[in-house]
Amino acid sequence: LSLIPGFDNTQSATTDISMDYGLSEKIKVLGQWSKQGTSYVGNASDSDNQNYILQTTAGPFKRMNFIASASRMNFGSTLSSQSSGTGLGTIGSGLGGGLGGGLGSGGLTSGFGQQGLTNTFVLRSTYAVSFTQRGKDKSAPGRETPLLPFLEWRILNASSPESTGTNPGTGSGSGTGGGTSAFHNALNYRNNEVRLGTEWGVSSLLSASFDIRFIQMTDRDAPAFSYRARTLNFDLRARFN
Numbered sequence: 001l002s003l004i005p006g007f008d009n010t011q012s013a014t015t016d017i018s019m020d021y022g023l024s025e026k027i028k029v030l031g032q033w034s035k036q037g038t039s040y041v042g043n044a045s046d047s048d049n050q051n052y053i054l055q056t057t058a059g060p061f062k063r064m065n066f067i068a069s070a071s072r073m074n075f076g077s078t079l080s081s082q083s084s085g086t087g088l089g090t091i092g093s094g095l096g097g098g099l100g101g102g103l104g105s106g107g108l109t110s111g112f113g114q115q116g117l118t119n120t121f122v123l124r125s126t127y128a129v130s131f132t133q134r135g136k137d138k139s140a141p142g143r144e145t146p147l148l149p150f151l152e153w154r155i156l157n158a159s160s161p162e163s164t165g166t167n168p169g170t171g172s173g174s175g176t177g178g179g180t181s182a183f184h185n186a187l188n189y190r191n192n193e194v195r196l197g198t199e200w201g202v203s204s205l206l207s208a209s210f211d212i213r214f215i216q217m218t219d220r221d222a223p224a225f226s227y228r229a230r231t232l233n234f235d236l237r238a239r240f241n
Helices: none
Strands: 010-022 027-040 046-061 064-087 104-127 129-133 143-159 163-166 169-171 180-183 189-201 206-219 227-238
Touching: none
Parallel strands: none
Antiparallel strands: 010 027, 027 046, 046 064, 064 104, 104 143, 104 163, 104 169, 129 143, 143 189, 163 180, 189 206, 206 227
16 A cells, blocks of 8 residues: 555555355355455554345246345544644644744644445346347358346445544643544445346457446435436456356
């Protein structure tokens, strides 16, 4: 990590535990838990994320398959840095900064903290079909092209306290200054999405998908930013073995 000066060295640890179980020939359950922790060497900053996933697949029932899944992510992070110097006081930068006057030494401490959780629920059904492509020679065997129409309903619910940052400035002379700011970071919302489309195999290496999505986003903290939208999406993927 080298994008932020002073945070070039990190230590991270990841733990994953998963288990799957077949209730029957056509019903399978998958559970997974993962934890990732990261600390920045030499700075009082870290992050801690945990993920929980429970998924059930059912099928095939003739050509139909069903998937139901629920996931939860708890996240938290802090970012802080300190600097010091000598001269004519120190100016605290950022929202709510302060000015410390007088001659002598001064220091700057800035920080940012965030925590929250995200819950996701997905219901998906597919129906497998195929059609045969033939060349000019009708007697030659054709190439089967698989199609996988699908219908998916996805709910994402995210919530987080207000994120806060502090940027106090101090000076050893006749004055001190400091400030604390809080801002809305658009992490308290609910997103409903319905997807209707199909996937198909273009060739042995290429696959594609096309769908239309109906989206409704509700921002609980700032209703003016809520919206409804419809999007058309096309994806082309290549797979090399």
